[in-house]
Amino acid sequence: EPEVTQTPSHQVTQMGQEVILRCVPISNHLYFYWYRQILGQKVEFLVSFYNNEISEKSEIFDDQFSVERPDGSNFTLKIRSTKLEDSAMYFCASTGLAGQETQYFGPGTRLLVL
Amino acid sequence: GEDVEQSLFLSVREGDSSVINCTYTDSSSTYLYWYKQEPGAGLQLLTYIFSNMDMKQDQRLTVLLNKKDKHLSLRIADTQTGDSAIYFCAERSRTGSARQLTFGSGTQLTVLP
Numbered sequence: 001e002p003e004v005t006q007t008p009s010h011q012v013t014q015m016g017q018e019v020i021l022r023c024v025p026i027s028n029h030l031y032f033y034w035y036r037q038i039l040g041q042k043v044e045f046l047v048s049f050y051n052n053e054i055s056e057k058s059e060i061f062d063d064q065f066s067v068e069r070p071d072g073s074n075f076t077l078k079i080r081s082t083k084l085e086d087s088a089m090y091f092c093a094s095t096g097l098a099g100q101e102t103q104y105f106g107p108g109t110r111l112l113v114l
Numbered sequence: 115g116e117d118v119e120q121s122l123f124l125s126v127r128e129g130d131s132s133v134i135n136c137t138y139t140d141s142s143s144t145y146l147y148w149y150k151q152e153p154g155a156g157l158q159l160l161t162y163i164f165s166n167m168d169m170k171q172d173q174r175l176t177v178l179l180n181k182k183d184k185h186l187s188l189r190i191a192d193t194q195t196g197d198s199a200i201y202f203c204a205e206r207s208r209t210g211s212a213r214q215l216t217f218g219s220g221t222q223l224t225v226l227p
Contacts (some may be wrong), residue, residue: 031213043157043217044203056214091157094212103206103215105149107156 006092011114013082020111021077025090032075033035033093033103034067036060043091046085049075082113116140118218120203125224132190134221136203137185143205146179147215150187151200160188160201190223198225 005024013019027031034046047057047069066078075094077084092106118141121164126132138146147162163170163177163186170177176189190197204215 002159033214035215035217042219043204044207045214045216048214058214102162103147103213105157106160 001021004092004104006090006106006109007070009107010036010110010112012114015084018083019079019082019111021078021079021090021092022109022114023075023106024073025092025094026096026104027073027077029096029104031055031095031104032067032069035091035105037089037091037108038088043057046077047064054055076084081109082111087111087113116143116207116216118203118205118216120201120218120221121137122219123222123224125226126140126193127226128195128202130193132188132193132197132223132225133221134171134188134190134203135200136188136218137184138186138205138216140205140216141184142205142207143184146177146186147200147204148175148177149202149204149217151202151220157202159162161219193225195225195227198223202212 001060007022010071032049035043045058047061050057064080068076089108089110091108093103120136144165148160149157150160151157161175163179174191177206178187193203203218204219206215
C-alpha cells in the first residue's frame with residue numbers, strides 16, 4: 001500500500017540553525033500539508049500546498065518557515081532559524097484528487113532544538 | 115475559529131466495547147475523521163464519515179455522527195490490548211480553499227487485561 005515517508009525520523013539542532021525536513025508524498029497525490037504536534041498538545045495545521053504554491057497557512061507559519069517541492073517527488077519544510085519552541089513532531093500529509101478526501105500522514109520527524 | 119474537543123482518557127477491559135467521544139464547533143464541517151497514534155508513531159487513519167451520514171461501520175469500528183449536536187463518536191467492539199493508543203478526532207471545514215484538518219487533543223485509550 002502506498003505511504004507517505006519522511007526523513008529524518010529524528011533531528012537535533014542548535015537554536016538559530018536551519019533545518020530542512022523532507023517528505024515524499026504518495027505519488028499521485030496533489031495536495032500536500034505540514035502539521036506539527038508539540039509534545040502533549042494538539043496536532044496543528046501549518047501549511048497546505050497545491051499546484052506548486054501555498055494554498056493556505058496558519059498563523060504559526062511565519063517568515064521563518066518555507067515549503068518547497070523541488071522535484072516531482074519531494075516536499076520539504078525549511079525552518080530558517082530554529083527556536084526552542086520549534087521543538088515538536090512534524091507530520092507531512094497528502095491527499096489526492098477532489099473527491100478523495102482521505103488525508104494520509106507520514107510517520108513524522110521529531111525535531112529537538114537545543 | 116474551529117474547535118474540536120475530546121476527553122483525555124478512557125480505560126476499558128479487554129473484550130469490552132470502547133466509546134470515544136468528540137464534539138466540534140464548525141457547523142460547516144464536511145468530513146470528520148478518526149486517527150490512531152501509537153507511541154512514537156505517526157497518525158494512522160482509521161475511518162472517516164461524510165457530514166450527510168449518520169453512521170458508518172467498518173469491521174470492529176462504528177462511527178456515529180449527530181450533526182445537530184455536533185457530536186461524533188467512535189465505538190470499538192471487542193477492544194484488544196493492541197487498540198491501546200491515542201485516538202484523535204479531526205474535522206475538515208467547508209471554509210477555505212485547502213483541506214486542512216482541525217484536530218482534537220486526543221483520547222488516550224488504555225485497554226486492561
